[in-house]
Amino acid sequence: MIQVESLTKYYKDLCAVDQITFDIQKGEILGLLGPNGAGKTTTLRMLTGFLKPTSGSVRVQDFTIDKDVLEIKKLLGYLPEEAPLYHDMLVYDYLNYVANIREIEKDQKLSRIRQLADLCGINEVMHQPIGELSKGYKQRVGLAHAMMNDPEILVLDEPTSGLDPNQIVEIRKIIKRIGKQKTIVLSTHILSEAEATCDRIVIINQGKIVADGSTDSLKKSVSRSNLINIVIQDADFKAVKNELATIDGVEKVTQIDQTDNHLHLRLTCQAAADLRADIYLKIKQTEWILLEFHQATQTLENIFRELTKEN
Amino acid sequence: MRQVIYIFNKEFKSYFVSPIAYIVIAVFLLVTGWFFFMAFFLYNQASLRNFFTLLPIIFSFVIPTVTMRLVSEELNIGSYEILLSMPVTFTDVVLGKFFASVGLIVAMLIPTLAYPLTVATIGELDWGPVFGGYIGAVLLGAAFSAIGLFSSTLTRNQIIAFIIGVTICFTLTLIDKMLFFLPRSLLGVIAYLGADFHFQNISKGIIDSRDTVYFVSICFIGLYGAHLVLQEKH
Incomplete structure (x- = not known):
């Protein structure tokens, strides 16, 4: 559907996007992930x-894009960051204007606007000036604007920024629903969002792609070590450390926290081995009381931090 | 090309939704009315000569206030990005906004038709120069609009856009009054550049192709400049 090939953008001498190459399949929801200033917005703008x-x-x-920009624009719906809309226009007037420019047939215009108002939940603000709307409503009007011509491809730049948790869930639902038939590219720096909505994630940092794949494959690719968190009651850190360090495969024992007589520990283990049984048996031999015991899965947060760390 | 009409509609309406149009029109009528009728009875002549003499100077202040927001505001709030994400070309954007400004100027001139009508009731008015004057006024307004639109594309700050616009329009208006500072060899060229010179020709009732070509070329240069600046930003 979309092929991006060695895309590069310089602002004067500053390289914002550096040789990015990726493909987007039809019907895919692709998340563009990266820290601030990584080049997400620049990529989407191009x-x-x-x-x-x-x-x-x-x-x-x-x-x-060089030859048929107009054709591409007809296929695309785009919601820029912050949804910059005309402040002095009424929501209805604005959507009507967009419908005109998008060349929607006269007899279908009203029904299309109604349909979008229902879908995005903006029925109650149709006759208010856009400048007086709250951030969340502006974002929804922007979304309605982007979907006006029922585009094949929807490009959303940080679609949920500044929304309250309920609205975030709602917008994600909308994205999921549209994503069943359409291709969606969205950028975000919220990892849980990418995890919740996207089929595939491309992580970019300093203008370069550092990872590309589904959430699961990303998790697998990066996990070099296994983390196990335990909480023990009535125990001394030094004694525990000495005891647990004797297990084959445990690389490090660190204390995270101590409250009352609860000792919170993190064990770093080699990735290949599953040491849970060994650790349990070790603790069973002692007087300590085991309160919590769980293996930390590699979260997207960790992967992200690892990949986008400044060198 | 239908996009031009939609952009024109939107821009023209937004002048009247916000107080801009009413304020600008009111101030324009007040200033022209005051200066015109102040001297009218002293001259004791049934002509609009005085009104048209003043028009270029008044226009060079009023028109940049109309055009300054056209592109600057969009650049400032970022709606420009949304506009360009829709299937429109730079030409559509520039022309739509240009015609909206010309439309407002026509709306501003219509109430001044009361002046010739008043004058005609109290004296023998020669309608030829009046028609010429109004055609000239629209041409002059269009030329200054193009300049204002161009200066509005240069910056995201409306005040700066206004000042640049006024400076260019004012220079074009007054340049043929400054001729004695200039070397003789340049006189012909500089005099030809003066907007006031061409406008006064038309307002005598003589619609000459040279003057028309002058205004049309100023429009073209301004709009083409705006087009180039927008393309450069892209």
Whole structure:
């Protein structure tokens, strides 16, 4: 559906996006993940034809961005960050204006606007100026704007930023629902969001792709060590440390916290081995009382931090 | 090209939704009305000569206030990005906004038709120069709009856009009054550049192709400049 090839963008001497290459399949929800200033927005802007790439190419279906920008714009719906809309226009007037520019047939215009108002939940603000709306409603109006022509591809730049938790869940639901038939590219720096909504994640850092794959494959690729968290009552850290360090495969024992007489520990183990049984048996031989015992799975947070650490 | 009409509609409406149009029109009528009728009875002539003499200077202040927000505001709040994510070309954007400004200027001139009508009731008014004057006024307004639109694309700050616009328009208006500072060899060229010179020709009732070409080329240069700046930002 979309092919991005060695896309590069320089702002004067600053390299914002450096030789990015990836493909997006039809019907995929792709999450573009990265810390602030990684080049997410710049990438999306080049994808939508708002910025001209310094070099590299973008193909959408059979169109290339240099030659057929207008055709690509007809296929795309784009919601920029912060949803910058005309403040003095009424929501209805604005959507009507967008419908006109998008060349929606006159007799279908009203029903399309109604449909979008229902979908995005903006019925109650249709006759208010956009400038007076709360952040969440502005974002929804922006989403309605992006979906006006029922685009094949929806590009969303941080669609849930500034929304309250209920709205976030709602917007995610909408994205999931649309994503069944359409292709969606969204950028975010919230990892749980990417995990919850996306089929595939591309992590970029300092303008380069550092990881690309489904959430599961990303988790597998990075986990070099296994973490086990335990909480023990009535025990001395030194004694526990000495005891547990004797187990084959345990690399490090660290104390995370101590409250009352509860000792919180983290064991770093070699990835290959499953040491849970050994650890349990070891503790069973002693007088300590085991309160909690769980293996920490590699979360996306850890992967993300590991991949985007400054060198 | 239908996009031009939609953008024009939106921009023209937004002048009247916000207080801009009413304030600008009120101030324009007040200033022109005051200066025109103050001297009108002293001259004791049934003509609009005085009104049209003043128009270029008044326009060079009023029109930049109309055009300054056209692009600057969009750049400032970022709605420009949304506009360009829709299937429109730079030409659509520039022309739509340009015609909206010209539309407002026409709306601003319509109430001044009360002046010739009043004058015609109290004296023998020669309608030829009046028609010429109004055609010239629209041409002049269009030329200054193009300049204002161009200066609005240069910056995201409306005040700066306004000052640049006023400076260019004011220079074009007054340049043929400054000729005695200039070397003789340049006189012809500089005099030709003056907007006031061409406007006064038309407002005498003589619609010459040279003057029309001048205004049309100023429009073209301004709009093309705006187009280039937008393309550069892209």
